[in-house]
Each structure stands twice: as C-alpha cells, then as structure tokens.
Amino acid sequence: MRILFVGDIMGNAGQEILETYLPQLKQKYHPQATVVNGENATRGKGIDRYAYKRLLSAGADVITMGNHTWDNPAIEEFIGEAKKLIRPANFSAGQVPGRGYTLIQINQLKLAVVNLQGRVFMAPSDDPFAIAERLIKHLLKQTKLIVVDFHAETTSEKEAFSWYFDGKVSAVIGTHTHVQTNDARILPQGTAFLSDVGMTGPYDGILGMQRSEVIKRFVNQMPTRFEVDEQGRRGLGACLVDLDDVSGKAKQIRTIQINPDHPFMF
Amino acid sequence: MRILFVGDIMGNAGQEILETYLPQLKQKYHPQATVVNGENATRGKGIDRYAYKRLLSAGADVITMGNHTWDNPAIEEFIGEAKKLIRPANFSAGQVPGRGYTLIQINQLKLAVVNLQGRVFMAPSDDPFAIAERLIKHLLKQTKLIVVDFHAETTSEKEAFSWYFDGKVSAVIGTHTHVQTNDARILPQGTAFLSDVGMTGPYDGILGMQRSEVIKRFVNQMPTRFEVDEQGRRGLGACLVDLDDVSGKAKQIRTIQINPDHPFMF
Amino acid sequence: MRILFVGDIMGNAGQEILETYLPQLKQKYHPQATVVNGENATRGKGIDRYAYKRLLSAGADVITMGNHTWDNPAIEEFIGEAKKLIRPANFSAGQVPGRGYTLIQINQLKLAVVNLQGRVFMAPSDDPFAIAERLIKHLLKQTKLIVVDFHAETTSEKEAFSWYFDGKVSAVIGTHTHVQTNDARILPQGTAFLSDVGMTGPYDGILGMQRSEVIKRFVNQMPTRFEVDEQGRRGLGACLVDLDDVSGKAKQIRTIQINPDHPFMF
Amino acid sequence: MRILFVGDIMGNAGQEILETYLPQLKQKYHPQATVVNGENATRGKGIDRYAYKRLLSAGADVITMGNHTWDNPAIEEFIGEAKKLIRPANFSAGQVPGRGYTLIQINQLKLAVVNLQGRVFMAPSDDPFAIAERLIKHLLKQTKLIVVDFHAETTSEKEAFSWYFDGKVSAVIGTHTHVQTNDARILPQGTAFLSDVGMTGPYDGILGMQRSEVIKRFVNQMPTRFEVDEQGRRGLGACLVDLDDVSGKAKQIRTIQINPDHPFMF
Ligand SMILES: [Fe+2]
Ligand SMILES: [Fe+2]
Ligand SMILES: [Fe+2]
Ligand SMILES: [Fe+2]
Ligand SMILES: [Fe+2]
Ligand SMILES: [Fe+2]
Ligand SMILES: [Fe+2]
Numbered sequence A, B, C, D: 001m002r003i004l005f006v007g008d009i010m011g012n013a014g015q016e017i018l019e020t021y022l023p024q025l026k027q028k029y030h031p032q033a034t035v036v037n038g039e040n041a042t043r044g045k046g047i048d049r050y051a052y053k054r055l056l057s058a059g060a061d062v063i064t065m066g067n068h069t070w071d072n073p074a075i076e077e078f079i080g081e082a083k084k085l086i087r088p089a090n091f092s093a094g095q096v097p098g099r100g101y102t103l104i105q106i107n108q109l110k111l112a113v114v115n116l117q118g119r120v121f122m123a124p125s126d127d128p129f130a131i132a133e134r135l136i137k138h139l140l141k142q143t144k145l146i147v148v149d150f151h152a153e154t155t156s157e158k159e160a161f162s163w164y165f166d167g168k169v170s171a172v173i174g175t176h177t178h179v180q181t182n183d184a185r186i187l188p189q190g191t192a193f194l195s196d197v198g199m200t201g202p203y204d205g206i207l208g209m210q211r212s213e214v215i216k217r218f219v220n221q222m223p224t225r226f227e228v229d230e231q232g233r234r235g236l237g238a239c240l241v242d243l244d245d246v247s248g249k250a251k252q253i254r255t256i257q258i259n260p261d262h263p264f265m266f
C-alpha cells in the first residue's frame, strides 16, 4: 500500500495549492490513501466544517489535527460526526469530543491512522507513549497497516517515539514545525520515519504567517495579530510511504516538496 | 567563496566521521572555509581543549558553539586564547569569556562568522535580533561575507531571524535540533538559509545519545544518564554555500548528508 | 518615608475595592507615596487611558505594569505622555514606547520607582539584572530611595534579584503570581523584600478570573475565554514599607490584606 | 483531627531545624498527624534511606515528595517497602515504583494523604485532575479525612486544583516554590487551602541553596553547582489544619513560620 501524507494546510493558500497539486500527485504516484494534516486549515488556526469538506473534496481520505485542534470553536459542531477527522488521541481521556484514530477500508485492506501529540514545549496532554502503546495493541488486532501523525515540537521526542514503536507501526510521520526535515528513513524493524513533513501553504511567510507581524513580535515582544500570508507564493510539503501489505513494514519513504524552488515535475 | 558548514559534532563518533570525510568533502567540493559546530564535541556536552584541537586538525577553520558552551568547564581554561572558537554573541554582554564572532582571512578576502542563540524554549540570553543588528553593522565595515550560525530550537525564530537579516548577511545556517531540514534556499535579498544543518555523529541514537536511556526518560520521566552512542553507525550533516565575493550575496546552498542511507559518493 | 504598594488591580472589581479602601488605608497608615500595579486593570489584560486615570483618581502616585503591558493596544495611545505609568525597564531596549522608571518628588525627597520583569517561565526580555544594575547606578546619583516592582513568576528569580541588589535599593516588591507571600523581611544590607504582594480584585476567582473557565482549561485543555470574576467578593493585597530618608535603607515591611477572611480594621 | 504539615526539608539544615522544633510544635499544638515534604532532604535533591528514617525519627508520620523524587537514585532501593513515603500519584501510571497515597490509622480514624504534581512549567506527568478524581473517589469509600500535597509551580494550577476539589478533600496544601504564601483559607465547601507552605532549611539562601552560585547563574547563565546553604541561619515553614472528624471538612487553617524574624514562642 502506498500512502501520501501532506503536511499542515495553512489557510486558503494551503487549500488552493492542495487543490492544484493533489490530483497531479495522485496521477503521478498512485497512492491508495491520502492523509492530510488540517490543524491550520481555517485562517491558520483550527478547522471549520467548510475547510474540512474542502480538504475531503480536494482528495484527502483522513484529516489529522494537532495543538490547534480547538482554536476554531466551530469544530465542536461537527467533530462528533466527522468520520474522517481525527485529533490527538492523548487529549484528556474521555473529556473531549472526537476520536484519536480511524480505520479506513482500502480494497481488501484496512489502514489505521493515529494522531498523537508530544509534550515537550507543548501544552500538557496525556502520555503519548502510554496511550499509543495501548491503542496500537488494540489496532494490531485489526490491521498491521498503521500510520501515526506525531504532532510534536522537539526532534528528541519525535525520534524517541519512532524508535520506541519501531516495528510496531508502519510509519511515524511528524508534523507541527512546518519545516520539512531531511531525515526520512526506514528504522531497523521496519517503521518509516520522518521528523517533520513540513507545511502546505505560503512559501514566503514565517511558518505560513505574514512575516512583518511575526518579526515585529521577535524584535520587540509586543503583541501582534498573526495572519496567514494569503497573497504570496506557495509551497507544499508531503511524503510518500510504501508499505508491505502483509507485514505492514515500510519498504520506502521519500519526501516531496513543491514550491518555486522545487517545481512539480510529472 | 565556497563555505562548508558541518553540524554539531557529537563526541568521539562525530570526531571520527569528520576525520574520515572532511578530507574527501574538501577534495570533492573545494570549499575555501570550513565552519564546524562543536558544542557537543566532548562526550556530547561542551568542548575541551583536546576536542577543539582535534576539530582543527581534522580541517575546521572556525568552531561555533551553542547552549552547551559551558557544559564542560574545561572550556574556561582555553576559550580566552582560542582564536578559532566562538560562542553565541548574545551571551550576557561583557559577563562571560570568549567572543561571539571571528574574522578569517582567505586570500584577499575576509569572512566573518557569527554565532548567536535563540530564546524560544531556551535559557534566557540577550536579544539575538538586537545584538546581531549591532554586530552586523560593525562587521559590514570590514566585509560583506558574513555567515551566521543561529543556534535555536524553533523553526519560527529561525525563519524570523533569517528573513529579518535577508540581504544583510550572506547566510543563516541553523543548528541545535540535530536533524537536518529540507528547506535550504536563497531568500529574495540574497541570504542563504537552512533551518538546521543536522548533526555529525551517531546515526542510530536519539539526537546522538544512546536510545535506551532517552526512551526511558520519555516513558517514565525518571532521570537517566545520557551518553553519546559511540559504538554504532554514524552520519554527517552539512551544507555548502556559494557566495559572490563582491556582493556577499549567496549564489547557491545545498545540503549534504553522509550516512548508511546516503553513502558518500565522490 | 512610608510607601504603600498595592498588588495587581484586576478589572473593575479591583478598581472598586481600591476606591473603597485606599482612602482608609491612607488615613490609617499615612504613606507618603502609593504605588499600584495596573497591568490587569482593564478587563484583566492591560490598561487603557480610562483605567489609568481611574487609578490615579483613586489615589495612586505611580502605576507599574508587567507581562500584560501591551495586551490592550489602547496603552500605545497614551503611554508616551503618561508620566505616572511605567512598564518593565528591560523591555527591548529602545524599541518600545514608555519608560521603565519614574522619579517623584515628595516634599524635599525624591523617590525612584523602577519596574522590571523576570525571564524564567516568561516571554523573553532583556537581562533584568544587567539593566537594573545600570539603571540603579544612574538613579543613585539622584536619590537613595529606590523601590523596585519585580514582576516575575518564580521565587528563585525573585530571591536572587533581591539578594543581588540588597543594600543598593530600598525595596524589592514582587508582583505577577497574584498570591501574596508570607516572606516579607529586611535583608541584611537593608533592602525590604516581599516575593509577591498579591492581587487586588476578585476573592473567589482563580488569579481573579472566573473559576469555571479556568478549571475547564485545566481539566480538558480546550480553549476558553477567561474573564475577570466581576460579580463576587473582593480582596486587596498590599504592603507597607518604611524607609530611612537619609540612608534609603528599609526599616520595616509588613503585608496587608483586606478580604472577607481578613476584614479591614481601622 | 489536627494535622501539622511541614514544607520541603532542605538538606541537613532542614533536618536539624525540624529536629529542634517539631517536638516543641507538637507540645504546643498537639497535632494527631504530621506530614512532611521530603523531596529535598538529601543534599537538596531527593531522599535516601538515612534521610527518610531521620525524618521519621524526628516525628514525621508521612513523607511526601515532588519533582525531585528520583534525583537521588538511592530512593529506588527502599521506596518499595517504605510505607510512610509517597510520591506524586500522577507519575507515569504503573511505570514507576512507589505509591501516590497512604492511609494512616489515628485512634479510630483513618487519614489519607495524597501526593500530586502540577504540570504547568514542570516536567510532563499524568493529568493530576483526572488522577485525583479517580483516587479521591476510591479513598472516600474508606475515609473523609483526605489531605493533598499538591506540588506545583504556578498559583493558577494550585488555585484551580483546590477549587475543583473543594468539598471533596479536607485540605489542599501546596509545596514546591519554597516560599510560604499568605492565602491560607477555607473554601466555601470546606476544603482548607494554602498555595504554598514554604520551605524548612536555610533562611539566607535562595530557595535554600547557597546564594552566590544561584546569583551567578542568573547574572551570566553559566552553569554552577548548587549546594544547600548548610552553614547559615535556618527557618521552618508549616501549617496547621483542623478537620471535623465526621464530615472531613476543615474548620481552621493557619500558617506557621519559625525563623530569625519570627522566633518560636511557646
Ligand atoms: Fe501544531
Ligand atoms: Fe501546524
Ligand atoms: Fe547540539
Ligand atoms: Fe544545542
Ligand atoms: Fe498580574
Ligand atoms: Fe503578570
Ligand atoms: Fe522542594
């Protein structure tokens, strides 16, 4: 099974570049499933029903989230029924709406997608290692094809997580920093790993936000309003993972970026 | 001018892989100057005189540091006289030994190398934006060839810094996360930028440390002793930047990695 | 000289209890100067011109601020001309409006009030130790009567600051935690010290905010809107410092609290 | 039932002042149970068997811990059998030795003592609100007399915790900041609350550590070795809580401090 994983969609700019290139990426690479991180889909902060549906229309099969999950309160209106949207599974057990994983049927196969969030330099959440261990044990009864979106800040937590679950899941794909890393590899027991898949949206912003306001904040610490840099050039960050259908082990992982410095080539 | 920048050397493993490949990298790419981050050179924490000299013998022209600068107290014995070692320039002004930049002569040209540290999710330090602004103004009187090692945790601070100084310095190369990023580019005003150049040392550790202890810490939060993973396979993270000698603008930047998944090819 | 220092005024509740008791406190204790922290005066976040004037009308001589200084953008309209309002002196040097200290004339004497902010578990700012050292040296040319509002989170930074400047300033009064501490004392070289003077406003909120929303955040980490608990019972946190007019040394410091459990007694 | 709660014992200085005054405090106040926080008992970091026994000999009935629980590895040798020692109950469930609460028999009555740790500005741990809710429900089957040592950094988390469990536990006593707060009160549903009971040990150190080294760290951020200030004057921080034996509600809470500025008076 081949899976395409697309990093954090930032606002309308992110939606548009996804709409432009996802069909072409599918034509070129023929993934059986497409996972898209949508935590920044609505104006950079959270996701509303419109953005959710738009991502699905663009071709996403599963939408994952992260620390911005609740930023847009509109999510509470539809997360209960949104079968293709998951939020970190280690959000306060039983206290919040939504689900932390989903299973999708692809021909004869089942693919599990799990969303988890790190704890270092992030808001408190339940232990991702403990929650993942329990959840993966449960999922392994249904499928060996398990992909994790590990939404975390530090490289240490991301590496520790991936090595800890090496051989137990098919892939650990990091999100959150909005910068693609250059460390895609297959760990010894067969788990594909990438610290961060990067962002999909503005190419000349700071993490996708308008530069001037972010820089102002760094220069004088005065509050500013961060807005998605909707007008400029765009980029897309993604990766492609090939799994062995029987063993669930990863056979290959490679990064994809499309932007003015790396134009899409069919 | 072509500059080779090699990411954080981790312990003996890092020294050894540097000694193996730096000569070959020089033969292949012919850089005029080699900058190496040495904050983890001695057992992963700081640098002593022996490790400093060893890096120079291996072929480094300038050694930069970071948050681990003072971890090994032996540095205080030689930093005063170590002309090729710099530590973040925004360490408490006038209160600590060492210097935050250096100028090296390369044929007819002068290259300035500056070391700065970020503040987000890091120990307090002086404002890197303000310090850099003053320092760069001063350096520009002597040369237009200025390379900054910006040692920082978050992608936002790294991007903000590079955009703020776009056109004023030749290159901003990030260090500290120990994971190479895939965002090398030339910003519109001519500054080469890479969020993180990655680490040089163990390939199967966690940020270069032995996995088992780091994982234990994540799993149960009990203290453990982190040691460099000295026995296993190794990797090297670097980048190459080409500068226009007259304007100081960057003409090209590309990442280099050498490891079992990316063997060196001449 | 006797100085009354009143802790962070929270919203209208804080203004009202100040208006009720400040006249009575003055009648009872006869302070020559009243310093009031106003960083939460306008709906708990920042201060606008109306709240500033209201605090002065209530009897404040100097208003100090803290990490909430810029929360209400209205401050930028009047801080330039507000002679009795100071913000932390270690906010990005030269980059932000307002001043970090003020001198007020009291009969034949001059009192300097300085505002500084800590760095541990707070947004980055310039080094409060270095900035204070320079500023105090400058102020000592004009007066020995110097009171510092040190706005900081941790007890360690507050204690370190006060011991470092023991004998150089008359008093270091902590603010920010909104909880009065029980450690008022005179340090050996004559500086009065109190880790935190506490808050002035709601008595049954959480740091003055409505409990239900704050608790919700702790229970499930979902975002909520924090609002000042304006309807309930109120409390006032303050302290009284007596200084020797000639030496500037503190002779006495004692805490004051007025609330349902500690009614005001004349 | 009357309970004496003594704040963090710092090193030998803390042990000695406890040995001096605990007998006198017992003679004066006649508490039925004495709870002592021992996380800093052995040289300021953790606790070994000797310090544990010494605290019991001095008159402690229950020893609580905090973020320093594992600092001294010697604890792992005896925590399994140490019936009177508890560590935060929200340490990684099932992964670490020791227990998070204990029940002690006092004549006809049972007293439960629970230890929990906050998460704001502290290392990750399991959700203290969720863990406490489950644990308290369980304990209420056996007794209504429940005292919680809530070891946390911020006043907001401490206040939120105490209000959330108001009426469900007899008392929430905060520890960790090493500075006694002045907010002892009985909440409306009958829970006694004190944000922080303070420290027991050096009176002229910084949080009990030698000043010079701590100050150095703040001034230039270079690493130093913190040691308990064993030679100087000492202080003791404690509180006294009176509970209704039948309802478990608190009837009274008052702080105690013994130090050069507040000498013990019988
Ligand atoms: Fe995120
Ligand atoms: Fe994101
Ligand atoms: Fe490093
Ligand atoms: Fe570093
Ligand atoms: Fe405040
Ligand atoms: Fe504050
Ligand atoms: Fe402690």
Ligand SMILES: [Fe+2]
Residues within 6 Å of the ligand: D039, D066, D067, D068, D151, D175, D176, D177
């Ligand atoms: Fe503690």
